[in-house]
Amino acid sequence: MKKIGFIILLISPAAFAQFNGPTQIWGTSHLQKADMLYEQNFYEEAIVYYKKEIENVNFQEDALVKLARCYKKLADYKNVNNYYRIMEQTSTLNEPEDKFNYAESLLSIGEYRESATWFNKYLETTPGDQLAITRLEGLE
Structure with a gap:
């Protein structure tokens, strides 16, 4: 029985070492979190962090681009349009x-x-x- 417990103890860290979705991203900036989620195709979750990023006064313009692209992936064309319109007005399109x-x-x-x-x-x-x-x- 002790051997089984020891084996489970050894295997557990390896099981949690892989990326498990949105939970393994704490300690990074909003943009980094959003980018990680975007790359893993968690578009709805990425939107939350991209929106937090653009609330900052000195936000990265890339956040607007990725935000619009997230909405495109989700086929939410009204929001796609809203963010591209902002990019058009700020000359980042x-x-x-x-x-x-x-x-x-x-x-x-x-x-x-x-x-x-x-x-x-x-x-x-x-x-x-x-x-x-x-x-x-x-x-x-």
Whole structure:
């Protein structure tokens, strides 16, 4: 019986050494916690920490990008649109992927003209993307 207890005692730390989701992230910044959760596809949990990060006066702009992308992964296009709109106003909407995502979010909420504008901006940086071209043709 003592051998079984000893074996369990030896195995226990190894079992807890692997990442077990959101619980193994204490002692890091909001952005680090959010990034860890994002990388593990815990988007709803990551949103909580990205929002805490952007409450800071000197928040990292990357938090806005990842926050919008989390909402996109969850197909919450209204919130995707809200955060991309903030990025547009603060001139941080620079990545082609985010321009495309913003155009799609606008399309999904019925803002067709603005969506076409952003598909065109995306195509300036990524010419020949057939999906964007098809979506744009559907708007014309």
